[in-house]
Amino acid sequence: MLKVAYEDLPGLAGREIGISDWVTLDQAKVNQFADATGDHQWIHVDVERAKREMATGGTIVHGYFTLSLIPKFMFELLEITGISQMINYGANKVRFTNMVPTGSRVRGRLKVMSVELKGKGATMNYEMVLEIEGQERPACIAEVIMMAFP
Numbered sequence: 802m803l804k805v806a807y808e809d810l811p812g813l814a815g816r817e818i819g820i821s822d823w824v825t826l827d828q829a830k831v832n833q834f835a836d837a838t839g840d841h842q843w844i845h846v847d848v849e850r851a852k853r854e855m856a857t858g859g860t861i862v863h864g865y866f867t868l869s870l871i872p873k874f875m876f877e878l879l880e881i882t883g884i885s886q887m888i889n890y891g892a893n894k895v896r897f898t899n900m901v902p903t904g905s906r907v908r909g910r911l912k913v914m915s916v917e918l919k920g921k922g923a924t925m926n927y928e929m930v931l932e933i934e935g936q937e938r939p940a941c942i943a944e945v946i947m948m949a950f951p
Contacts, residue, residue, distance in 0.1 A: 803819060805879070805881055807951050815914070831845055831903050845861060845862070845863055861900045862907075867907060870907065870931065875947070888950075892943055896943075907934070910931075913925060924947075929943050
């Protein structure tokens with residue numbers, strides 16, 4: 802984990818921060834996400850049908866489940882000192898570039914694109930690439946915006 806002071810955030814612009822630990826996305830977690838969001842599409846939760854009909858030979862993880870791991874990976878990789886709060890401001894671009902077979906391990910690769918100190922806070926644009934173990938093409942590439950306040 803990289804630890805950086807609020808006032809030093811601009812120095813992170815253009816820098817790859819690191820790669821998170823792997824997280825296994827098993828069927829139980831996929832089912833919990835389906836229950837939490839109401840997205841029970843068979844490609845995610847019907848194991849037997851997915852074995853027969855999916856090219857992956859099984860269910861796949863929800864794209865938004867993968868996307869929802871970004872804060873976990875962000876906080877695992879970067880600690881900003883001297884702040885009172887951070888908020889998710891949104892995303893400029895999100896692309897789901899590969900299916901994640903249930904049972905796969907994923908991790909996040911964080912790169913800070915830009916940082917702007919303005920007014921009473923900082924806006925940080927960063928890219929998070931969600932990688933799938935053993936696959937060349939990532940699950941998701943997202944350009945995300947975070948705001949930090951001293």
